[in-house]
Amino acid sequence: MILRPVRDSASDARTVREIAKAAFDALEEQLGRTGPVPEPTPAAVAASEARTRHLAATDPGGCWIAEEAGEAVGTALALRREGLWGLSLFCVRPDAQGKGVGRMLLDHAAAYGRGCLRxxxxxxxxxxxxxxxxAAGFQLHPTMQFTGTVDLLALPEPGGIPVHLGDASHQQLLDSVDRRVRGGGHGPDHAQLLRIxxxxxxxxxxxGSGYCYRREGRIVLLAATSKRLAARLLTEALGRVPVGTEATVANVTGEQEWAVDVCLAGGLSxxxxxxxxxxxxxxxxPYLPSGAYL
Ligand SMILES: CC(C)(COP(=O)(O)OP(=O)(O)OC[C@H]1O[C@@H](n2cnc3c(N)ncnc32)[C@H](O)[C@@H]1OP(=O)(O)O)[C@@H](O)C(=O)NCCC(=O)NCCS
Incomplete structure (x- = not known):
């Protein structure tokens, strides 16, 4: 087996997406899912491939593909932002799992984070x-996921806090909030999320200040300097989920009681x-991390 860097190319982006789909579909089955996993929406496919190309360009030392006999069998995509190391994707094709491919990939991706304290x-x-x-020294904090149809009438009242649409001109504000909340800005990932x-x-x-990204029914990333502002942003974002689209609020640790309150008030499970x-x-x-950009 060899490891090679991920290239910023359409073909590597597709390869990474196919490995991820096979690995995560198999995981759903192992977790007891009955019936087929729904096909990803075109927006989800585009976002997945755009993520790979973005990180291959911004973090070439953190993005790896494992190949066996010339075939790609696994991948790890890692990023570094202001002293924070993050793992954006880590998966191995089901037929190659449990044989140490994941260990090798994670070792390489983790080596890219040498010198990062977080x-x-x-x-x-x-x-x-x-x-x-x-085994790599991480503490595991269990998370909740809330899904369902938003009950618009039951969502909390806005309470006079103005929320407006943002764009690339807010980059400095967004990075300042990130630094306060998690110790490092997202930097180029903000432009990337807007591009998607x-x-x-x-x-x-x-x-105080805060921001939230939403893609279709999914709350992608939220950070704020107070729980009150975070709750306001989440309420607004859930209220904007298109009617008939399932809402998803994921990666909620026990510390995000403000998010639990909003999700349950809005009728999510x-x-x-x-x-x-x-x-x-x-x-x-208050923080809801993005799986891909953390
Ligand atoms: C997670 C994943 C990337 C690991 O890759 P892998 O090649 O299977 O990993 P490895 O073979 O290097 O290591 C697996 C470890 O789990 C252990 N293991 C295997 N089955 C297990 C089980 N059912 N329960 C607990 N541990 C198990 C193995 O013994 C090994 O540990 P060890 O090296 O200390 O003995 C891969 O299994 C995968 O793609 N899973 C689905 C997608 C996913 O969830 N990715 C993680 C996203 S955060």
């Missing part, structure tokens, strides 16, 4: 992943799902 991974419920991350077409909501008042794996920091709050 690390973050949005971990799936896969027990093999939990084992790998724990995610809707950006911003709050900027004398009492709670379930346990995966972990937030952290090294060198406590769960940031």
């Amino acid at each position: 690390g973050m991974i949005v971990a799936s419920p896969d027990p093999r992943a939990a084992r790998r991350y724990h 077409g995610d809707e950006l909501l911003v709050v900027d008042t004398l009492a 709670a379930a346990n799902r995966g972990y937030l794996a952290l090294r060198g920091l406590r769960p940031p709050t």
Whole structure:
């Protein structure tokens, strides 16, 4: 087996997406899912491939593909942002799992984070992943996922806090909030999330600031300087989910009680799902990390 860097190319982006689809579909089956996993929407396919190309360009030392007999069997995509190392994707094709491919990939991706005091991974419920991350020195914080149809009438009242649409001109504000909440800005990932077409909501008042990205029904990333502002942003974002689209609020640790309040008020259902794996920091709050950009 060899490891090679991921290239910023359409063909590597497709290869990475196909490995991820095979690995995560098989995981759903192992977790007891009956019936087929729904096909990803065109927006989800585009976002997945755009992520790979973006990280291959910004973090070439952190993005690896494992090949066996000339065939790609696994991948790991890692990023570094202002002293924070993050793992964006880690998967191995089902027929190659359990043979040490994941260990090798994670070792390479983790070596890219040498010198970073903080690390973050949005971990799936896969027990093999939990084992790998724990062995790499990460603490596992169980997370909840909320899904369902939003009950618009039951969502909390806005309470006079103005929320407006954001764009690339807000980059400095967004990075400042990131630094306060998780110790490092997202830097180029903000422009990337906007390029993908995610809707950006911003709050900027004398009492504090915050932002939230939404893609279709999914709350992608949310950070704020107070729980009150975070709750306001989440409420607004859920209220903007198109009618008939299932809403998903994921990666919610026990520290994000403000998010639990909003999700349950809005009629979403709670379930346990995966972990937030952290090294060198406590769960940031108020914060809902993005799996891909953390
Ligand atoms: C997680 C994943 C990338 C690991 O890759 P892999 O090649 O299977 O990993 P490895 O073979 O290097 O290591 C697996 C470890 O889990 C252990 N393991 C295997 N089955 C297990 C199980 N059912 N429960 C707990 N541990 C298990 C293995 O013994 C090994 O640990 P060890 O090296 O300490 O003995 C891969 O299994 C995968 O793609 N899973 C689905 C996608 C996913 O959830 N990715 C993680 C996203 S955060």
